[in-house]
Amino acid sequence: MFDTIPQISIDSVSFYLKKDVISQQSDSFSIGFSSFEHVRTDSTRLFFDIDSTAVTAAQEQLTQGFSGVQLPFSQTIQSVFFLLFALCFIVLAFWFNREGPTLVANFKNIFSGGMRSRTIFKEQITTTGVWSEVFLIFQTILISTITLFSYSWNEGLSNLPLKNAIFLFFAFFLGILVFIVLKYLIYRLIDYIFVEWGMSEWTEKYFRIVELSGLLIFIPALFFVFVPEYMRIALFSLIIIFFIIIMVVFWNLLNIFAKNKIGLLNYFLYLCAIEIVPFFMIYKGAVSLVNIAGI
Template sequence: MLQNDSILTTISTARTDTIAVHSAKPQTPYEVLRLLPKDATPAQQDSAIQEWFEPKEIHYSSRPDTLHLPGQERPRDLKEVNLPHYYRENFFSNNTMYHPELSTERIGTSGTPIPYSFQNDSFVTGILIICFLLITFVLSRISDFLLRQAKHFFSTQKSEQTLTETGSEIKFQFLFLFITCLLYALLYFFYTTHFIANTFIFSSEYILLVIFSGAIISYMVIRMLLYTIVNNTFFTNKKNLQLQESLLLITSLEGVALFPLVLLMAYFQYPLQNAIIYTVTILIFAKILTFYKSYTIFFNQKGGFLQIFLYFCALEMIPLIVLWSGLLVITENLKINI
């Protein structure tokens, strides 16, 4: 009580001083609180406000609501659950602007569409993740066999030797072949969208990617068939198996070398010019290894130096040139000329 009395005394003094200075009473509680000391408690602030302001009885209007048509009964609240359906109907009931759950045509000018990017493509991301898992799984299963193949690859023995392969090892190598074809298709798709065109007659980029993959897989199958037909005609079956093992090894190593490049281009915006140089280098190195192995298996004798060039150009370079020309023709026919 003493504290409250002191506060009221202070307020009265402040009130007298305020009236003397301003000759007007505070109009808001904020002005009353400014008259109190900074350490005033909430109870003291409430007492001060009640000292200045006296609550009055609120008189609500008793006039009827006239916000409806004359002669009609008072409108009912639309929030009522049991309200009949005809109460809810009005002139705008069927307007689609009041029903966002219904499909409507967009009003206004459409903006510039976001360009396609592999970074935002979950399908391509899933393919790359699957490729990574498959490469890791296959390397964990046949890493010893690949090392033995690599050691046997540069063997200079003249005797015809082949490595014993199990059925699972052959399947894993063909799986590597498929992954390599898919990575080459992705790289060519990057090249196409950057240098040739980025709009095609298909509504989905996946169709174009499947076409490129199918063309490259067809090239690999046709090349192996040509090697098999020619080698079985002029050489023994055992030498043909030696070359097929070497070709599968070279193709598998191509896929392992190209996978980091595809990741860099898809998610880290690696310069395409550097990627082309890297891809051409890998391709040239693979052709050199193929040339070397063909020479050591079939033409490692006197007088076979000229035949190896004819053999290599007919079975390796000409199919590669046909593949590149075919991909260019396919792209030219599928792109949209603006």
């Protein structure tokens, strides 16, 4: 057969094969795509070679614990606020267990569009029911005071002496209490002067809204005071709840003015003079109290 493969002599090869020096095999391997992350193995190459120094440091860290975010209050103020929230929750559960249907019917009346729910007339007014409503109003004032105090504390009042801090807390509490009482007296005065406006119906709903406000702000205020990680979210929630309450107030007043055929001009004048201006006065008063406490 014809040989198609030419014979090549060994001496005609243009390069030489050279035995490469086998480097010593490493006892580690790479993880991922990084060139510097290695996990060493022991002599058997079956188990990891654990760094005893790192293990000891990790064990000490676990034993000592991890440092969390420090709460904005001192331990004494923090404990008192927690006890107040716990007390409100326990008393609230007790009152709802006894007067739950009546309280729910009262809250539904706020959103009834001016029509009183018939279930309210069937419920007999008892001493327990009255005290439950008094507690709900007190709870609203207390939680609002704690929230305002916490906000003021976070804004630079943490360096106040304990005496001035206690004074500021009670000043906030009395200020909110006086505000609610004065608004009630103003409503009674307007009802006495302008009988045709029918404000007697509004005074009852006014306290219902105050009671409902304390229930709505309970959980956001709890997060605002005790969970610094969610403080900003809790603050936004409180602001949203505040504006919702204001809208409910305006809507109920509009229904009363429309039902009694009072002009819209009187309605807007009433809102500006009675419902809006007092909040600016509260803001000025709060700033003045903060300045006095800072001094």
